[in-house]
Amino acid sequence: MSGKSNLQRVLLALPFLVVPSLSFAADLNGANTAWILTATALVLFMTIPGLSLFYAGLVRSKNVLSVLMQCFTLTCLMSILWFVVGYTIAFGSLEEQGSFIGDFGNVLFADMSVDSMNGDIPAVLFAAFQMTFAVITPALIVGAFAERMKFSSMLLFSSAWLLLVYAPVCHWVWGGGWLAEMGFLDFAGGAVVHITAAVAALVAALVIGNRNGFPTTVMMPNNMTMTVTGAGMLWVGWFGFNAGSALAADGSAAMALLVTHISAAAGSLAWMTCEWVKHGKPSVLGIVTGMVAGLGTITPASGSVGPAAALVIGTCAGVICFFATLFIKQRLKIDDSLDVFPVHGVGGMLGTLLVGVFCATDLGVFSGLGFGGDNGSIAEQLKVQVIGIVATLGYTAVVSWIILKLVDALLGLRVTADEETEGLDIVLHEERGYDIR
Numbered sequence: 001m002s003g004k005s006n007l008q009r010v011l012l013a014l015p016f017l018v019v020p021s022l023s024f025a026a027d028l029n030g031a032n033t034a035w036i037l038t039a040t041a042l043v044l045f046m047t048i049p050g051l052s053l054f055y056a057g058l059v060r061s062k063n064v065l066s067v068l069m070q071c072f073t074l075t076c077l078m079s080i081l082w083f084v085v086g087y088t089i090a091f092g093s094l095e096e097q098g099s100f101i102g103d104f105g106n107v108l109f110a111d112m113s114v115d116s117m118n119g120d121i122p123a124v125l126f127a128a129f130q131m132t133f134a135v136i137t138p139a140l141i142v143g144a145f146a147e148r149m150k151f152s153s154m155l156l157f158s159s160a161w162l163l164l165v166y167a168p169v170c171h172w173v174w175g176g177g178w179l180a181e182m183g184f185l186d187f188a189g190g191a192v193v194h195i196t197a198a199v200a201a202l203v204a205a206l207v208i209g210n211r212n213g214f215p216t217t218v219m220m221p222n223n224m225t226m227t228v229t230g231a232g233m234l235w236v237g238w239f240g241f242n243a244g245s246a247l248a249a250d251g252s253a254a255m256a257l258l259v260t261h262i263s264a265a266a267g268s269l270a271w272m273t274c275e276w277v278k279h280g281k282p283s284v285l286g287i288v289t290g291m292v293a294g295l296g297t298i299t300p301a302s303g304s305v306g307p308a309a310a311l312v313i314g315t316c317a318g319v320i321c322f323f324a325t326l327f328i329k330q331r332l333k334i335d336d337s338l339d340v341f342p343v344h345g346v347g348g349m350l351g352t353l354l355v356g357v358f359c360a361t362d363l364g365v366f367s368g369l370g371f372g373g374d375n376g377s378i379a380e381q382l383k384v385q386v387i388g389i390v391a392t393l394g395y396t397a398v399v400s401w402i403i404l405k406l407v408d409a410l411l412g413l414r415v416t417a418d419e420e421t422e423g424l425d426i427v428l429h430e431e432r433g434y435d436i437r
Contacts, residue, residue, distance in 0.1 A: 027117050027120060028117065028120060028121070028122065029120035029121065029248070031249040032119075032120055032121050032247065032248045032249050032250075033120075033121045033122065033125060034249070035244070035248070035249035035253065036121050036125055036126070036129055036244060036247060037125065038240065038244075039129060039239075039240035039241075039243065039244025040125070040128050040129045040132055040240070040244070041240070042236070042237045042239060042240025042241070042244065043129070043132035043133065043136065043237060043240045043241050043244065044075070044132045044135065044237075045233060045236070045237040045240070046132075046136055046233065046234055046237030046238065046240075046241060047071060047074075047075050047132070047135050047136045047139050048071060048072055048075050049230065049233055050230050050231075050233030050234040050236075050237050051071055051136060051139055051140070051230065051234060052067070052068050052071035052072065052139075052230065053068075053226050053227070053229050053230030053233065054226075054227050054230030054231055054233075054234060054288075054292075055067045055071065055142060055143055055146065055230070055338055056068045056071075056223070056226055056227075056230070056433075057221055057222065057223040057224060057225070057226030057227030057228075057229075057230065058143075058146075058221045058222075058227055058285075058337075058338050059146050059147055059221070059222060059337070059338075060147065060219060060220070060222050060423070061222035061223075061423075061433060061434055062422070062423025062424070062425055062426070062433075063146065063147045063423055063424045063425060064222055064223070064425065064433035064434070065424075065425040065429055065431050065432070065433045066146075066147070066151070066423075066424035066425055066428060066429065067142060067146055068433075069151070069428075069429060070139075070142045070151070070154055071139050071142060073151075073155065074135065074138055074139045074142070074155075074158055075135050075139070077155060077158070077159060078131075078134050078135045078138055078139075078158070078159075078162055079131055079134075079135060081134075081159060081162055081163065082127075082130075082131045082134045082135075082162070083108065083109060083131070084107065084108060085104075085107055085163065086134055086162055086163060086166075086167045087106055087109065087127050087130065087131070087134075087167075088102055088103065088104050088105065088106035088107050089101050089102055089104075089163060089167035089168060089171065090102055090130070090134075090166075090167045090168075090170040090171045090174070090175050091106070091127075091130070091170075091171065091174075091175045092104070092105060092106060092171075092175065093105030093106040093110075093111035095176075096176070097171065097175055097176045097177065098177070099172075099177050099178040099181070100168060100171065100172070100177060100178065101167070101168050101171050101177075102171050102175050109124065109127060112124050112127065119247060120248075121247065126247070129244060130170075130174075133170075133189060133192070133193060133241075134162060134166060134167075134170075136193070137162075137166050137189075137192075137193045137196060137197050138158040138161060138162055138166070138197070140193075140194075140197035140198070140201070140340060140344060141158070141161070141197050141200050141201045141204060141340065142154070143201065143336075143337060143338030143339070143340040144200075144201030144202065144204045144205045144336045144337060144338070144340045144341070145201075145204045145205065145208050145337065145413075146337040146338055147211055147337060147420065147424065148208060148209075148211055148212075148414055148415060148420050148424075149204075149208060149413060149414060149415070150411060150412060150413065150414065150415055150428070151424075151428045151429075152411055153407050153408075153411045153412065153413050153414075156407050156410070156411060157204075157403055157404060157407045157413075160403045160406075160407075161200060161399075161400060161403055164399050164403065165196055165200065165395070165396050165399050165400060165403075166192075166196055168395075169191065169192055169196050169392055169395065169396070170192050172184075172391075172392075173186050173191060173192050173388070174186075174192065179191075179387075179388050179391070182384050182387065182388070183381070183384050184384050184385065184387075184388040185300065185301075185304060185352075185355045185356065185359060185381070185384075185385065186300045186352060186355075186388070187242070187245055187256070187299070187300055187301065187302050187303035187304055187355075188241055188242045188245040188256075188299045188300065188302050188303065189241070189245075189299050189300065189348075190296075190297075190299050190300025190301070190348045190349075190351045190352040190355070191300065191348065191352055191388055191389065191392045192392075193299070193348070194296045194299060194344040194345065194347060194348030194351075195344075195345060195348040195349060195352070195389065195392050195393060195396070196392060196396045197340065197344055197345075198340050198341045198343075198344040198345025198346075198348060199341070199345060199392075199393050199396040199397050199400065200396055200397075200400040201336060201340035201341050201344075201345070202334070202336060202340075202341040202345065202397075203396075203397055203400045203401050203404065204400065204404060205334055205335055205336045205337070205341075206334065207401065207404045207405070207408070207413065208404075208413050208414055209335075209414070210333070210334075210335035211335050211337065211420070212417055212420055212421065214333075214335045215329065215330070215333050215335070221285065222433075224284050224285060227284075227285070227288060228284060228288055231288035231291060231292070234291075234292065234295070235264055235291060235295065238260055238264070238295045238299075239257050239260060239261075241260075241299070242256045242257070242259075242260045242298070242299060242302040242303070243256040243257040243260065243302075245302070245303060246303060252303055255303075255306065256302040256303050258307055258310075259298055259301075259302055259305055259306065259307055259309070259310035260295065260298055260299075260302050260310075262307050262310040262311055262314060263294040263295065263297065263298035263302075263310045263311070263313050263314030263317065264291045264294040264295045264298070264314065265291075265294070265314065266294055266310070266311050266313075266314025266315045266317075266318065267290045267291055267292075267293045267294020267295070267297065267314040267315070267317045267318040267321075268287045268288070268290040268291040268294060268318065269287075269290070269315075269318065270290060270294075270314070270315045270316075270317070270318025270319050270322075271286050271287060271289060271290025271291075271293060271318040271319075271321070271322050272286055272287045272290060272318075273318075274318065274319055274322040274323070275322065286322075289321075289325075289339065289343060290317075290318040290321070290322070292343055292344075292347075293317040293318055293321035293322075293343050293347045294313075294314040294317045294318060294347075296317070296343060296344050296347035296348055296351065297313055297314065297316070297317035297321075297347035297348070297350050297351035297354075298310055298313050298314060298317075298351060299348070299351060300348070300351045300352045300355050301313060301351050301354060301355035301358065301359070304355055304358070304359045305355065305358045305359065309354075309358040312354075312358075313350075313351060313354050313358075316350060316354070317347050317350060317351070320346060320347075320350055321342055321343050321346050321347050321350075324341075324342035324343075324346040325339050325342040325343065327342070328341060328342045329342075349389050349393075352385055352388065352389055353382065353385055353386070353389070355385070356378065356381040356382040356384070356385035357378055357381075357382065359381065415427060415428070
């Protein structure tokens with residue numbers, strides 16, 4: 001009789017034991033969670049190995065390992081900084097945040113547990129997804145000072161820059177800050193990622209100075225096969241970057257994926273055509289750079305436009321970024337080594353402006369082609385977009401310059417002329433990328 005009573009007690013207690021789990025499961029959307037898990041991996045894949053290989057193939061053979069080392073180390077260091085304090089600066093712990101930075105309630109993810117939710121996905125997953133954006137953004141800047149910056153100085157600059165530039169701008173746009181309140185449109189990082197990284201890259205190139213021999217000495221890529229491999233990885237990983245920003249496995253994510261692909265393809269072909277007409281031959285370097293331009297330019301608009309608009313955006317990206325690269329390198333003679341500003345900066349600003357055009361109610365008559373939206377008139381939305389671009393550009397330029405000057409005073413930014421001639425692989429790491437005898 002007592003055995004039967006014990007069994008009854010267990011059966012009666014079971015609902016109370018499983019109710020918390022059932023409640024958590026009811027809030028969690030399995031499909032959305034699975035997609036953002038995948039997208040997080042895809043965005044990390046963009047940095048290592050994608051961006052790492054893309055950049056490493058573009059430098060000279062004596063510096064190939066230094067670029068790989070910088071990208072790999074930044075992946076590790078930025079992840080830890082994001083976990084410790086970067087995330088809470090950007091997103092905080094409260095629903096209502098300040099206009100400029102988040103509260104500090106999520107230092108070390110203190111306000112998150114396995115049961116915490118962000119919408120219908122786990123809060124820790126959202127934080128991890130955003131972490132991969134915080135990883136790739138400082139890594140993009142590496143392309144501007146490649147082949148001449150001290151490794152220790154690069155680490156100090158990138159650490160300060162993540163916390164003082166990236167995280168606050170991220171809060172302005174995605175964390176409920178003042179630009180978000182204005183209605184600024186940046187679906188996946190036109191301003192937060194591309195403009196911030198590119199402006200910092202341009203400032204770094206100016207402060208550090210040109211490589212020895214630039215622009216008279218030809219500095220050819222050491223391994224275009226490596227660069228094309230990295231470019232392919234970037235293209236695939238960008239689907240996580242843009243479509244993942246929908247934070248759901250739904251039609252918005254599917255459309256973001258499609259327009260991302262169309263813009264990349266259009267940017268590639270447009271750049272290739274410009275180069276073919278101007279120089280008489282299309283190059284592999286040109287077509288993969290056009291791809292990156294198309295991807296960067298569609299990023300802020302990827303959740304807001306249709307395929308026809310993406311075709312226009314990608315084509316504009318290929319043409320405008322091509323001529324911006326020539327202007328920066330040939331006319332201004334600024335040694336932005338791997339063209340971070342003309343590709344990511346010009347592309348990011350272009351896309352951030354065009355989303356204000358293609359998402360305006362004025363173009364609703366063309367809605368069947370993927371143009372038009374419910375974001376007011378073109379003039380109204382463009383005003384907001386311009387404010388966001390100017391604020392991001394100005395803040396990033398000033399703070400990046402200050403950080404670079406402080407790092408220069410503490411450690412010195414640049415290796416010596418002799419060390420630069422010998423190559424950073426041997427000088428800084430005592431290794432060679434290619435040891436063929």
